[in-house]
Amino acid sequence: MGAAVEIVDVARRFGAVEALSGVDLVVEEGEFFGLLGPNGAGKTTLISIVAGLTRADRGTARVLGHDVVTDYRRARRLLGVVPQELVFDPFFTVRETLRIQAGYFGLRNNDAWIDEILHHLDLASKADANMRALSGGMKRRVLVGQALVHKPPVIVLDEPTAGVDVELRQSLWGFIRKLNRDGHTIILTTHYLEEAEALCGRIAMLKAGKVVALDTTQNLLSSFAGLTVRLTAGALPDAWRERVLRHEGATYLLSLASYAELESLLSALRERGIAIAELALQEADLEQVFLRIMKRTA
Amino acid sequence: MSTEMRTNLSSEAVRHRSGWQTLLYKELLRFWKVSFQTILAPVLTSLLYLLIFSHVLESHVSVFDGRVRYTAFLIPGLVMMSVLQNAFANSSSSLIQSKITGNLIFVLLPPLSPLDLFAAYVVGAMVRGISVGLGVFLVTLWFAPIAPVHPLWALAFALLGSMILGVLGLLAGIWADKFDQLAAFQNFLIMPLTFLSGVFYSIHTLPPFWQTLSHFNPFFYMIDGFRYGFFGLSDIEPGLSLAVIAGSCGALSALTLWVLKRGYKLRH
Numbered sequence: 001m002g003a004a005v006e007i008v009d010v011a012r013r014f015g016a017v018e019a020l021s022g023v024d025l026v027v028e029e030g031e032f033f034g035l036l037g038p039n040g041a042g043k044t045t046l047i048s049i050v051a052g053l054t055r056a057d058r059g060t061a062r063v064l065g066h067d068v069v070t071d072y073r074r075a076r077r078l079l080g081v082v083p084q085e086l087v088f089d090p091f092f093t094v095r096e097t098l099r100i101q102a103g104y105f106g107l108r109n110n111d112a113w114i115d116e117i118l119h120h121l122d123l124a125s126k127a128d129a130n131m132r133a134l135s136g137g138m139k140r141r142v143l144v145g146q147a148l149v150h151k152p153p154v155i156v157l158d159e160p161t162a163g164v165d166v167e168l169r170q171s172l173w174g175f176i177r178k179l180n181r182d183g184h185t186i187i188l189t190t191h192y193l194e195e196a197e198a199l200c201g202r203i204a205m206l207k208a209g210k211v212v213a214l215d216t217t218q219n220l221l222s223s224f225a226g227l228t229v230r231l232t233a234g235a236l237p238d239a240w241r242e243r244v245l246r247h248e249g250a251t252y253l254l255s256l257a258s259y260a261e262l263e264s265l266l267s268a269l270r271e272r273g274i275a276i277a278e279l280a281l282q283e284a285d286l287e288q289v290f291l292r293i294m295k296r297t298a
Numbered sequence: 299m300s301t302e303m304r305t306n307l308s309s310e311a312v313r314h315r316s317g318w319q320t321l322l323y324k325e326l327l328r329f330w331k332v333s334f335q336t337i338l339a340p341v342l343t344s345l346l347y348l349l350i351f352s353h354v355l356e357s358h359v360s361v362f363d364g365r366v367r368y369t370a371f372l373i374p375g376l377v378m379m380s381v382l383q384n385a386f387a388n389s390s391s392s393l394i395q396s397k398i399t400g401n402l403i404f405v406l407l408p409p410l411s412p413l414d415l416f417a418a419y420v421v422g423a424m425v426r427g428i429s430v431g432l433g434v435f436l437v438t439l440w441f442a443p444i445a446p447v448h449p450l451w452a453l454a455f456a457l458l459g460s461m462i463l464g465v466l467g468l469l470a471g472i473w474a475d476k477f478d479q480l481a482a483f484q485n486f487l488i489m490p491l492t493f494l495s496g497v498f499y500s501i502h503t504l505p506p507f508w509q510t511l512s513h514f515n516p517f518f519y520m521i522d523g524f525r526y527g528f529f530g531l532s533d534i535e536p537g538l539s540l541a542v543i544a545g546s547c548g549a550l551s552a553l554t555l556w557v558l559k560r561g562y563k564l565r566h
Contacts, residue, residue, distance in 0.1 A: 053406055054566040073409035081407055087400035091328050103320025104408035146404065
């Protein structure tokens, strides 16, 4: 297995903003890879560079060994991208949209595959409906269909489930998982960290245009093993403030190294006479890992 | 999808044809689906021009020393004006709509080269322009049955004229970020240049200053050359007109291809 996507020292600046500053990343063939980061971290810019929508100031990107600038025809044929924005062409029906998109890749008469896509995306009954007549979730599914219509071995999904209801999200992930099992490389950006945890074998976290973490999902979870405590109380002792991952009103999300530390926290609260309104313990999940990494690199 | 299907992709990719024909098909389908607006409306507008101008000026204006009736003189001008304006409208409106709604991404993600994009948008614009021009010609035949005496000259000017305006529309669509900017381009450049190009008059009826100025208007050569195809008469030598518009077409095409290659305002 070689590299599905190889990004070497890619940098991009928009005016005064450094969107990407020397990113190196390799996604292996067949991986289900997650690209996470807060808004403005550079995820979409990185995807745009790989897709040829944005040009890098320096560095190179390759799709299955083909440079996205010098060998863009082959690179783009091997790549399917589901864009973040919910865009569509109001002149056409769902089937026309998919046929036209396939035609852009030089494919004709591939209705069998289009029918299969329509079936898997639960759009068969809407095949002849105009794009304007579809709900937001259906339009999102057509976008997924457009990315798959030329059967690309590498599929990039940029926030594909934003605004999609839970039932549809599950069926969409079922289809994407199947594609991954069939050998497709999947690169996913999402704000739903539980999705990334459940789906991705490896994850890169971006912050301010830099890769701040890159490892298997399992290693990321184990390296930040520990507990988090969701505590609602009148106040928090000063010594514990550095453990706060997130804070909303009187509710604090704190990280603990072990259960033993829980006793120390409760003692500190008792000593200061701070009443606990609510307390819940959680095992580390990707959201906690993400918050800790983002806090560590602040 | 099976693994076998996936592994066949590389060989399939090698056999892929260019996608420009599909983009052209999409461009044609786009204007055909709204043909009331894109074909019938401009035909009706031109018919109104003909009715009004021929009614008012037929007995007052003498063209080509009275060898051609004013209504007959007007028809090739109106046909060519329709060709030019609609060719411009097609490529410019298609591109700006795609940019503003964001669906241009569907064209930018596939392996379409700058030449593919250029060919599809420009040929689409030419087909729309010539379709409208043909429609105008057919409905105006009822008022003055004329036939081109040099049809190949008329065809050459129609093709080159529609191509220039298709290219110009593509350029304007790339440059404009909003409909307002495109409307400015259309209303302050394309419209005056077409109206002041001799559609409604022969430049020999103008004072010397305006005659000289008309020679700097490339649209004048397109209209005058096209009219030569119909009557064998023109204000200037048709070979010169053809050379001017062929040169303009070549220069504009080279500029637009360069702009597309750079990705100006399309790829950040």
